[in-house]
Amino acid sequence: MTETSSSGRKLHLGILSAAGIAKKNVRGILKNTNGIEVVAVAARSLDKAKAFIKETGIEGKAKAYGSYDELLDDANIHAVYIPLPAGLRPQWVKKAAAKGKHVLGEKPVALTNKETEELISACREAGVQYMDGTMWLHNPRAHYMKEIISNKKLFGEPKSVTTCFYMAADEDFKKNDVRAKKDLDGLGCLGDIGWYCLTVTLFAFNYDAPSQVQAHIGAKFNDEGVPMHCGATLTWADGRQAMFDCGFDQNFTQLANVGGSESFIQWTDFCIPTKEDSCEFSVVGPGGLSDLDTRINQDNEVKKVYLDRPQETRMWEDFAECIYAIQDGKKPDDHWPSISELTSKCVLAVAESIENGCKVVEFKA
Incomplete structure (x- = not known):
């Protein structure tokens, strides 16, 4: 369990979705989480992304994107939060992994075993951290x-x-x-x-x-x-x-x-x-x-x-610590994707x- 964030380090996080659960996380958690900064939000339209940023009070801190692909192409982003529905999430997790982005995704992981295995495998093969949102x-x-x-x-x-x-x-x-x-x-x-x-x-x-x-x-x-x-x-x-x-x-x-x-x-x-x-x-x-x-x-x-x-704050900090460890040359912590896959x-x-x-x-x- 992470008690304090890594000193002086900041994880740049992008959000793929302007859904209500994402708003809750930004408002109640991410703004106050040590070591994590929301720098971009993508929605199905630019207006929705801008509205999300305004509603969550991160104007001037986060950039709005009118498509998920645009956000994934942003080299300034280290990791992404993907609260998209399970029917849509697997394709975007795999795309994020291919772009070298670490992923925290909501649950359930996917709607089929095949999609689950492909999603987890894509993250492992890309060497990025995967974690699901089981906060407790x-x-x-x-x-x-x-x-x-x-x-x-x-x-x-x-x-x-x-x-x-x-x-x-x-x-x-x-x-x-x-x-x-x-x-x-x-x-x-x-x-x-x-x-x-x-x-x-x-x-x-x-x-x-x-x-x-x-x-x-x-x-x-x-x-x-x-x-x-x-x-x-x-x-x-x-x-x-x-x-x-x-x-x-x-x-x-x-x-x-x-x-x-x-x-x-x-x-x-x-x-x-x-x-x-x-x-x-x-x-x-x-x-x-x-x-x-x-x-x-x-x-x-x-x-x-x-x-x-x-x-929830501790979850985000644990996620960040996994990424800091990878940046220091260690492998992704397989404990978390293994739990996701078995569940x-x-x-x-x-x-x-x-x-x-x-x-x-x-x-x-």
């Missing part, structure tokens, strides 16, 4: 939890993971948002918030690939056939198991539980912390029923983590199971 992995809380999960005496062996992530979307969202469009982000809630659920599982299980994936019955879709609610169970050959459920149809909820043989970890805001300056999680120790089964005798220790800056394959295995009537899918790592 850059929170100090994640590192603290990893230490506990790795402590065999305290936690035991990781056995199970249960997660759920919901957000209440209105009818306009379910029809018109890019995450509801088959050709744009056709994985719907699975590729968006289901992605985060799967990252918790892979994180807890040390990024071991599952052996089987099976979607749950009862998935819900919009008129275009895009998932609006779904879930799945993943199993490992050694008996580990994970279950998740996600949807755009319930009150905002983000719960996670990682069970070990000696204790378990649970937290109620696993993706987006309730507070920006602090977050917490609970470690629940061994216990059982007491007083004629009327209560539970079990320790519950709340661990608190104080944040001097948001997890993408899990997401797409769930999608395959849904399409096949919730049959078991043998996972291919």
